[in-house]
Amino acid sequence: KSTVINALEDLSFYCMENLPFDLIESALDHLTREKNGPQRFAIGIDARDKRFVKEFKNLTEKLRKKFRLDVLFLSSSDEVLAERFSTTRRKHPLLDVGGELIAAIQHEINLMQPIELAADASFDTTLWSPHYLARKAEERYSGADLHRKLQVTVVSFGFKHGMLKPADTIFDVRFLRNPYFDPNLKHRTGLEPEVAAYVFEDPATDIFMEKIVDLHSFLLPAYYLEGKHYFRIGIGCTGGKHRSVALAERLVKDLAAKKIPNVELSVSHRDVMIGQGI
Incomplete structure (x- = not known):
């Protein structure tokens, strides 16, 4: 001591x-x-x-x-x-x-x-x-x-490939419309504008995004004050290729637009290269 x-x-x-x-x-x-x-x-x-x-x-x-x-x-x-x-x-x-x-x-x-x-x-x-x-x-x-940042990583993943661990918050987006069922999008990923546009044509997507942005706009400053250094947000769909990827990309952009103090944002896609699920 x-x-x-x-x-x-x-x-x-x-x-x-x-x-x-x-x-x-x-x-x-x-x-x-x-x-x-x-x-x-x-x-x-x-x-x-x-x-x-x-x-x-x-x-x-x-x-x-x-x-x-x-x-x-x-x-x-x-x-x-x-x-x-x-x-x-x-x-x-x-x-x-x-x-x-x-x-x-x-x-x-x-x-x-x-x-x-x-x-x-x-x-x-x-x-x-x-x-x-x-x-x-x-x-x-x-x-x-004294000048530390809360390092926030948004990670997309597919539930069929296992739960994301560790994670501070996890969201299941399998309720959203699925590009897998569109033959023109099935073998593409949420990183592509056409796939993301398809996902966001679902009215529920924007509502859901607004709610999780509001939630993390509240949570992240609170966790920073608690002394936390890292925060991991998981966005999961079935295969980790379409919906979760598109939402993870958008979530980082929307949180960045909020200009939350002392927060640094990044995004990664755990299963985008292997996700083939529905």
Whole structure:
């Protein structure tokens, strides 16, 4: 924990360790009101504050409404943690609870498991040197992050070739009219204007597009504020050749026209070369 805190101090973070639970929100409120005060903060906390462990979800929900919050969880194997405490001769914060060092470590792991599951990122430091851990922290929180973008990729795919994974949102467009049934379009793709025009002649297509553009115009800024770096939108039809391709291309253009701040858009077509489905 101290290694990461020291690395963040080198990046001009205002760092605090083991701040009492009741003071976390008020301290951040006070510091952010200071004229020309610090803009980036890091708070290192471990399992010794039982209220923090119990109230973690409520606290982070409140903080995310005010700040761009990123929760980094540090973990390691029991054996390596025990070795580190023995080497540094530091007392484990829960040693009185566990009696034995390894029991205290296991007790801490159990206490912190809900926090690990809810964290934005988790570093398993079992095989990491302090230098490597510091470098990974610097990579995640370097100054470039001040100007970060949410990388949004729209991916067309065919359900017959398997579900798109991973994806943040997925839309099934098999309800739209299908160019597969037009002999002149069957062996072409949604990248071609004639195929796209056929798909968009269906009145439902424009209505559907308007709704998913509105949805993502709301979602993308919200996920950016949550600290998300990547967002993947899946558009699926049967074979991944006609409808999904045409809609994916249009969705990127329509979202770009919205000029959503801090968003970079790209499109890819997973199955366009193999999609032969109806």
